[in-house]
Amino acid sequence: xxxxxxxxxxxxxxxxxxxxxxxxxxxxxxxxxxxxxxxxxxxxxxxxxxxxxxxxxxxxxxxxxxxxxxxxxxxxxxxxxxxxxxxxxxxxxxxxxxxxxxxxxxxxxxxxxxxxxxxxxxxxxxxxxxxxxxxxxxxxxxxxxxxxxxxxxxxxxxxxxxxxxxxxxxxxxxxxxxxxxxxxxxxxxxxxxxxxxxxxxxxxxxxxxxxxxxxxxxxxxxxxxxxxxxxxxxxxxxxxxxxxxxxxxxxxxxxxxxxxxxxxxxxxxxxxxxxxxxxxxxxxxxxxxxxxxxxxxxxxxxxxxxxxxxxxxxxxxxxxxxxxxxxxxxxxxxxxxxxxxxxxxxxxxxxxxxxxxxxxxxxxxxxxx
Amino acid sequence: xxxxxxxxxxxxxxxxxxxxxxxxxxxxxxxxxxxxxxxxxxxxxxxxxxxxxxxxxxxxxxxxxxxxxxxxxxxxxxxxxxxxxxxxxxxxxxxxxxxxxxxxxxxxxxxxxxxxxxxxxxxxxxxxxxxxxxxxxxxxxxxxxxxxxxxxxxxxxxxxxxxxxxxxxxxxxxxxxxxxxxxxxxxxxxxxxxxxxxxxxxxxxxxxxxxxxxxxxxxxxxxxxxxxxxxxxxxxxxxxxxxxxxxxxxxxxxxxxxxxxxxxxxxxxxxxxxxxxxxxxxxxxxxxxxxxxxxxxxxxxxxxxxxxxxxxxxxxxxxxxxxxxxxxxxxxxx
Numbered sequence: 001x002x003x004x005x006x007x008x009x010x011x012x013x014x015x016x017x018x019x020x021x022x023x024x025x026x027x028x029x030x031x032x033x034x035x036x037x038x039x040x041x042x043x044x045x046x047x048x049x050x051x052x053x054x055x056x057x058x059x060x061x062x063x064x065x066x067x068x069x070x071x072x073x074x075x076x077x078x079x080x081x082x083x084x085x086x087x088x089x090x091x092x093x094x095x096x097x098x099x100x101x102x103x104x105x106x107x108x109x110x111x112x113x114x115x116x117x118x119x120x121x122x123x124x125x126x127x128x129x130x131x132x133x134x135x136x137x138x139x140x141x142x143x144x145x146x147x148x149x150x151x152x153x154x155x156x157x158x159x160x161x162x163x164x165x166x167x168x169x170x171x172x173x174x175x176x177x178x179x180x181x182x183x184x185x186x187x188x189x190x191x192x193x194x195x196x197x198x199x200x201x202x203x204x205x206x207x208x209x210x211x212x213x214x215x216x217x218x219x220x221x222x223x224x225x226x227x228x229x230x231x232x233x234x235x236x237x238x239x240x241x242x243x244x245x246x247x248x249x250x251x252x253x254x255x256x257x258x259x260x261x262x263x264x265x266x267x268x269x270x271x272x273x274x275x276x277x278x279x280x281x282x283x284x285x286x287x288x289x290x291x292x293x294x295x296x297x298x299x300x301x302x303x304x305x306x307x308x309x310x311x312x313x314x315x316x317x318x319x320x321x322x323x324x325x326x327x328x329x330x331x332x333x334x335x336x337x338x339x340x341x342x343x344x345x346x347x348x349x350x351x352x353x354x355x356x357x358x359x360x361x362x363x364x365x366x367x368x369x
Numbered sequence: 370x371x372x373x374x375x376x377x378x379x380x381x382x383x384x385x386x387x388x389x390x391x392x393x394x395x396x397x398x399x400x401x402x403x404x405x406x407x408x409x410x411x412x413x414x415x416x417x418x419x420x421x422x423x424x425x426x427x428x429x430x431x432x433x434x435x436x437x438x439x440x441x442x443x444x445x446x447x448x449x450x451x452x453x454x455x456x457x458x459x460x461x462x463x464x465x466x467x468x469x470x471x472x473x474x475x476x477x478x479x480x481x482x483x484x485x486x487x488x489x490x491x492x493x494x495x496x497x498x499x500x501x502x503x504x505x506x507x508x509x510x511x512x513x514x515x516x517x518x519x520x521x522x523x524x525x526x527x528x529x530x531x532x533x534x535x536x537x538x539x540x541x542x543x544x545x546x547x548x549x550x551x552x553x554x555x556x557x558x559x560x561x562x563x564x565x566x567x568x569x570x571x572x573x574x575x576x577x578x579x580x581x582x583x584x585x586x587x588x589x590x591x592x593x594x595x596x597x598x599x600x601x602x603x604x605x606x607x608x609x610x611x612x613x614x615x616x617x618x619x620x621x622x623x624x625x626x627x628x629x630x631x632x633x634x635x636x637x638x639x640x641x642x643x644x645x646x647x648x649x650x651x652x653x654x655x656x657x658x659x660x661x662x663x664x665x666x667x668x669x670x671x672x673x674x675x676x677x678x679x680x681x682x683x684x685x686x687x688x689x690x691x692x693x694x695x696x697x698x699x700x701x702x703x
Contacts, residue, residue: 133609148601
């Protein structure tokens with residue numbers, strides 16, 4: 001009985017969620033996205049973060065696992081870029097690679113990461129430390145476990161500030177209070193003496209955001225920041241991130257599996273599949289003209305209240321284990337529009353228009369270099 | 370916290386009563402007779418009977434137990450059957466000697482063990498990791514008597530660097546004030562004597578520290594390995610914190626609770642069970658005191674001694690339990 005209610009509740013949540021993001025808000029959101037994309041495109045020149053042909057491989061006992069397999073992307077100052085894909089498609093490893101936090105047995109084997117015009121791909125740990133939390137900050141999927149349980153919120157926040165800013169404890173505490181307030185937390189002063197277990201998931205994620213914003217980073221990488229949260233809290237957290245993006249100009253790389261979130265937040269989006277980019281472009285292009293069968297599948301999986309269906313659409317099969325498919329297109333086994341060529345050759349990225357690119361033979365016979 | 374501590378102290382009463390019964394029962398169950406031990410094999414039956422009567426050993430066991438407990442409640446540990454001295458006065462110097470040795474040994478064990486454990490977890494599968502774990506394995510498996518004898522042979526006999534036996538230079542005895550000789554020599558302003566005491570402490574404390582050090586190192590390593598994989602460690606690194614502080618601040622405080630448990634248990638064991646080390650190094654501690662008493666079937670000394678050690682053991686456990694809350698704010702005692 002309880003399982004039944006749980007399922008009903010989940011469906012209701014998910015419908016509510018996507019209804020909110022896709023059908024109630026998108027018109028205004030899209031207008032805004034368009035306006036900002038135009039504005040941004042005119043002003044900005046050099047991207048703040050540029051990743052070229054990044055390859056991150058895990059050297060395991062069972063052989064090499066290419067978690068990220070030659071991806072390129074960039075993000076401009078003040079922009080919000082979405083990276084979408086199923087679990088295990090390499091989204092998180094991409095972000096950890098940028099932070100220089102890929103842990104053993106993972107290793108960046110190829111490609112370049114440029115931050116602010118500087119190559120940081122193999123920068124020494126000392127250099128990376130001055131960037132982490134200062135110029136590039138990160139928030140994680142699990143607010144419940146991402147804060148250290150044995151230190152107070154105040155300790156952890158002031159630490160984040162004092163690592164990079166030579167200021168007194170008192171000043172750091174004032175700044176911490178300010179940050180908590182900025183993150184929309186009530187009674188920020190009292191909160192400083194609280195421990196993480198005394199806070200709810202949503203509050204903890206707000207603390208994480210406050211911590212990430214401690215040193216006014218140029219880029220904020222948010223790895224599924226709302227996945228573990230209730231829908232209503234999810235909305236609040238996204239609004240907060242958007243507000244911070246507008247007010248501070250921090251560029252945000254938003255990693256998610258939720259297209260609703262992308263529609264609400266981002267200007268450009270990258271769709272990843274099995275460690276590769278399969279489609280990228282402006283959000284409006286991707287949503288209006290999805291070109292890769294995988295993107296189409298993802299969009300079709302979003303429940304639509306206007307249609308009467310008994311089952312939600314899902315893409316058949318699972319994401320292949322990285323490195324398990326050696327020939328042909330990686331999506332071929334699950335693809336509804338597969339052709340003969342797809343089984344033999346690996347497609348490269350095809351330019352459509354306005355930076356809309358897709359990795360699929362349906363749009364031209366371009367092989368991967 | 371205070372209420373909790375008081376409740377825990379009250380709960381100790383049945384534990385101690387149980388302990389006293391067990392100790393009382395066991396020493397009477399083992400073969401042997403104090404009167405025989407005192408008078409020797411050639412004593413006449415009459416003399417033995419007379420002595421037993423004088424010592425109160427001919428009374429029924431419950432009368433003996435009752436008088437033992439009532440005396441204990443009055444703070445009277447009784448008198449030694451062998452030396453006829455008041456146990457309360459006799460036992461303290463021995464206990465102090467053991468505490469001095471154990472505390473130093475535990476200090477060495479914790480500092481070395483925790484750091485070895487941290488290093489091997491931090492540099493997992495590296496040469497440092499393998500080396501520290503080999504040290505820990507050897508430390509755990511080495512019998513303390515063999516280790517003690519080897520240490521004496523090398524450092525006292527071959528190299529002649531350190532004294533092999535005893536607690537002080539017998540030609541220059543320490544004037545006991547607190548019976549902690551490190552403190553006493555400093556109180557007396559005798560720096561030369563203080564160094565002499567330290568020299569006497571080195572070998573036995575190292576020998577005594579080896580096993581707890583190894584156990585602490587292994588526990589620290591496994592606990593740290595688990596903690597180092599947690600999300601909040603990644604967060605700390607993402608802040609730009611130095612790895613040293615990530616490990617020693619963020620990880621260690623989380624990993625310390627199981628280590629604390631081991632430290633507590635090992636400290637208790639050292640205080641009560643250092644008999645081997647004390648015997649090898651001629652250390653006049655509580656272990657050798659009780660051991661001698663057992664040889665002579667000195668019932669009151671055995672009873673009081675073991676009960677005292679048990680009491681210290683449970684108190685240490687209580688302190689450790691209370692310390693948990695200091696390391697983890699999620700642990701609350703009400």
